[in-house]
Amino acid sequence: MSALMTEAVLRGLVLYLLILLTMGVAALYFARATMPRPPVGRFVWTDIWIMVVALVAMPFAYMHMPTGVIVTIFGVVVFTVSQLVLSPVLGGRNAALAAALLCAADVAAYFAQWPTAVLVVNDLTMILLTVGVANMWAQTGMRAAHVAGLAGALTVYDALATGVSSLTADFVSRVEGLPFAPILATGYGPVSSLAGLGDCLMLAVWPLVAAKAYGRTAGWWAAVVEGTLLLGLTLAVLLTDLEFVPLLLPLGPLIVGQHLFWRRRERARALRAGPGRVELAQALEDLPADARSWVALHEGAVVATGSAPGTARRAARQAGVTAVPVVRGTGR
């Protein structure tokens, strides 16, 4: 195996581990920390459509923007999200300081022309950004259907932008090596090995939302499926001469499929659980008429009577029934 090949394999495997690490940190953060959220509002479908429009439009816009403007926009986003994600851990002031230092380090490394430092610091910011945004989405009420919808829309976009056209490739070549470049990478240039921020976000957010919506098993399955897919793609890239793989092309349908599977399972479980409010059904059984026209029932048995609904409830309490009984008339 040539030295170049060995380096490519190494970089590919490190990138794979970095993505797994990002997913793990996002999950740990989700379990332990609560991000500040706005006073009012939760994730709704409108947010998905706004994000899809922005995601589709922004690469085109970036291609025509001066580099300084692109870096500034990304820098503001990185600083804001980093301090938001760090504030539950470090406290507001320390989080702002840490985020500022991180951003300053990224910029300083770039101007000092230390490509390795830029790579490392930038990866750190991207991990923070992914953890932050994935948690922000999951913690502000993003539902499994929202992730599936977003994944579906991005699958189409990724297929066109990465698979069919050179938009992604052009965008990556424009931003790689710049501070705050929205890519998680283990190398730039001819031995580049990288994943886009959008891919990382979808990989990180789905296990969180799946766990929240359908339980821990669904969350673990999401992580395992994604880990396996990533490994397969990493090997495919290393063993073939593929340059850019549209990750969302297989990932999007997998997310949609998992969502449909778990949703169907939940509905089946709800059906098996039988009808609710059994106590009301029991209370509909025929009762002999009584001079006092209201009865209180608890666990299907008459526990007290009264001349009015409230007094029957009170008589049930006086009879030692602590739960709220069902009270019904006897037709008199």
Place this chain on the structure above:
Amino acid sequence: MFGTAARQMGYAWSMLAGRRFRVKDVTALVEDLRATLEEFGSPGEGAGEMLTAPDPEMQRDLASRRLRRTVRLTARDTPYYRRWFEQHGIDPGSITLESLASIEPTTKAALRDLPAAFVADGARPAVLAQTTGTTGVPTMVWFSRYEIDLMSGMSALALMLAGGLRSEHVWANCITSRSIAQILIERAATMTGAAFVHVGLVDPRATLDRLAVPLHVPGKRPQMTHLNTTASYLAALVQEAERGGWDAKDFGLEEIHSGGEVLTDALKERAEAMFGARVLDSYSMTEIAPVGGQVCGQGHLHLPTDQGHVEVLDPETFQPAAPGAHGVLVVTPYTTYRDTTLLLRYVTGDIVKVLPESEQPACELAAVPATSRVLGRLSPSSVTTRDVLDLLQAEREIPLPTRYVLEETRSGPVLHAVTGNASRALVSRLEERAADLKLPLRGIELVDDPAALPGLCRVRADLREHTFEHFTATESARTGKSALRAAAEAVAEMGVR
């Protein structure tokens, strides 16, 4: 989230600019907040700031702008004030916070005599609300759909953010159906997702039965959780519940909102013990809606300044009342919230005491201006409704709701009160306590029958609605031999298990 943020910005802009709100945005914001609470259980950080601007300097600036706009529009658009400004040669545009006192206070009689003169020329009246009229003929106040929708939306926001009302709650209303509060709370409570029951001011035995009845409907608590009523009707409920052998465990109440009348500490404690629920005291009035106040844990009445300008004036001279002195609440609701019946310096008739400088609030509402709690009306001998109620409601022998007449004589006021069992010992205790409280009473006369009082004693609990229910002797007496045995007999008789 993006849509909510845009609506919040629109809401904040209206608050800051003092312009009309976009009702559609307020309604959508209520829906957003409801969805947020259903998703997360609580609002996010800084939610409280949605209800009021926290910075006092900013509040003063806003109040100044809102007041100037209110005076200008009211003087331009209402026949009553247009004539008044013309007659007095005052330019409405020159009125500021500092010169507001040059406008003559508006009496209740002026509004009652010709309500239409206070309705703006371009108004679109939709609802005619009435006051309870316990002091005479009810006063009519017109409201537009904008006002109803806006005030309902803002009440819903306040109920969710400050009141903790959630969609699983069930709100029971026992106030007069003619007031604006009835319309607003019905809409506001249902906007929050909570259920609403208009129980009405019916026989207290019927109300207790309603409050105790299990509901068993999806998404709601098994019994009514909130009760909104007046102090005198609450007193009637407490009296009937104690007499009828009811227990706090019979009810699912969590909060009781009392307003519209003087609520004493004695009644509050008795109601809390009876119903096992927190009793909250608030202040509102149909004419000055949406201006209202909340009593804090330290017993101050806090009146937010963002919905209207509130003054506390000497009841005789209408000059600002001095610290520690009695004063009447005089309110100017802002035209940001009101566009139909417009009022400047409306004399509510409700007496409060200006807090002495040594008694500045340090409570959870400290940032909101405060006075004493509402003291009711002030007699010529400077005895307030609260003075008398504090005296009488401390005695459990005196039936609720408390009925009394303060008869002014040359040698001082004589207190006539209704009691079920007048005794010399009770009179002595009352006289002793009156002396301790330094009430300038010449004497106390107890009577058995309200008809024997030397005058009328009207309370809001008297605004009774009728039902066709028939109540017999109290149920507890009939099951009292042994509740458990009675229940066992019922089971055996019916053969149901």
